[in-house]
Amino acid sequence: MLLSLRWIAGALVVVIVPLVASAAEPGAAGRIKVVSGPVFVVRANVVTPATAGQALFEADTLRTGANGRVGITLNDDTRVSLGPDSEARLDQFVYAPAEKRGGLVLEVVRGLIAYVSGRIAKLSPDAVKLETPNAIVGVRGTTLVLRVDAK
Amino acid sequence: MTREPRLIVLLVTLLVTTACAGLLGACSHARVQPAPQRQAGTLVALLPDADDGTVGRAFVSTPSGMAELQSARASTSVVGNGAPGAVAPLSEADVQALFGSALSTMPRRARQFTLYFQFESDELTAESRALVPQVLQAVKDYPFPDVEVIGHTDTTGTAASNVGLGLRRATLVRRLLLDAGLEGSIVDATSHGEADLLVPTPDETREPRNRRVEISVR
Numbered sequence: 001m002l003l004s005l006r007w008i009a010g011a012l013v014v015v016i017v018p019l020v021a022s023a024a025e026p027g028a029a030g031r032i033k034v035v036s037g038p039v040f041v042v043r044a045n046v047v048t049p050a051t052a053g054q055a056l057f058e059a060d061t062l063r064t065g066a067n068g069r070v071g072i073t074l075n076d077d078t079r080v081s082l083g084p085d086s087e088a089r090l091d092q093f094v095y096a097p098a099e100k101r102g103g104l105v106l107e108v109v110r111g112l113i114a115y116v117s118g119r120i121a122k123l124s125p126d127a128v129k130l131e132t133p134n135a136i137v138g139v140r141g142t143t144l145v146l147r148v149d150a151k
Numbered sequence: 152m153t154r155e156p157r158l159i160v161l162l163v164t165l166l167v168t169t170a171c172a173g174l175l176g177a178c179s180h181a182r183v184q185p186a187p188q189r190q191a192g193t194l195v196a197l198l199p200d201a202d203d204g205t206v207g208r209a210f211v212s213t214p215s216g217m218a219e220l221q222s223a224r225a226s227t228s229v230v231g232n233g234a235p236g237a238v239a240p241l242s243e244a245d246v247q248a249l250f251g252s253a254l255s256t257m258p259r260r261a262r263q264f265t266l267y268f269q270f271e272s273d274e275l276t277a278e279s280r281a282l283v284p285q286v287l288q289a290v291k292d293y294p295f296p297d298v299e300v301i302g303h304t305d306t307t308g309t310a311a312s313n314v315g316l317g318l319r320r321a322t323l324v325r326r327l328l329l330d331a332g333l334e335g336s337i338v339d340a341t342s343h344g345e346a347d348l349l350v351p352t353p354d355e356t357r358e359p360r361n362r363r364v365e366i367s368v369r
Contacts (some may be wrong), residue, residue: 116257149193
């Protein structure tokens with residue numbers, strides 16, 4: 001009896017979690033809007049499959065497999081998308097215009113990435129950086145594409 | 152007809168320079184070094200904005216040099232620890248062939264609405280009130296939408312009090328959106344106070360166009 005109750009409680013949790021995924025989550029930096037093929041989120045060294053609608057946080061890594069693609073929109077309206085076999089980490093996301101603070105650092109580990117600037121680039125023109133293993137791209141706006149071949 | 156050979160030339164050049172740089176690097180070191188490895192490579196291109204054609208600006212830097220991109224499809228490559236290569240434009244066909252998979256996955260651009268209040272009042276103007284149904288309609292265009300309501304003020308009063316004033320007005324507009332049918336969990340109210348002026352002014356300047364509430368649907 002106890003076991004079956006636990007099982008039911010577990011099943012309820014599984015059902016409920018996807019429903020609250022679209023709720024505004026405190027501290028989130030943005031949201032995954034488009035997922036196609038194999039895509040993963042790496043958070044605190046734990047790799048989980050990405051789902052459209054999922055919230056993203058500072059320090060999260062996005063990883064795509066062969067044929068995988070993903071598109072995200074950050075809270076300042078910045079948009080980023082990754083092609084197949086790609087990996088990028090949201091190293092820094094600070095969006096606090098009222099305190100005159102803003103910063104966005106995206107580490108492109110490998111693969112294909114497209115970036116369209118949002119409000120941080122407008123309010124703090126020197127605060128957006130796309131970093132690759134061998135270059136730093138300072139972005140004043142607005143649309144950039146990068147291809148990174150890792151060592 | 153010409154686009155594929157050009158693309159191949161571009162990629163072969165990248166690979167060859169990568170390999171050569173690796174060989175040179177190994178040669179200049181002691182003989183005990185292992186076989187040359189492929190070095191990291193970065194190709195960066197600046198594109199015109201897909202919606203309005205605006206071309207921005209970007210700086211590509213490494214410890215040994217810097218390149219500035221400021222025209223449509225301007226690109227540069229960095230191989231290993233080298234400086235950015237000469238800036239050269241990619242063709243539209245190259246951009247599509249190389250970056251089409253990422254570009255086609257870009258989420259839809261956020262849409263902005265600007266609302267104004269009647270003078271010294273907590274009531275929206277008639278024109279602004281009429282925008283509310285448009286906001287609700289726009290939300291339907293976005294998968295897993297987020298709506299951010301941002302309060303802005305002019306520079307009259309202290310920065311801190313203006314953050315409070317902006318938040319109060321954003322909260323009023325958020326309430327209107329919820330009453331009109333939006334789900335509360337997707338609507339956030341925030342304030343930029345006097346830090347994000349539509350019309351630049353000195354401090355302590357009354358400017359009705361700066362007293363506004365912006366709604367971003369994304």
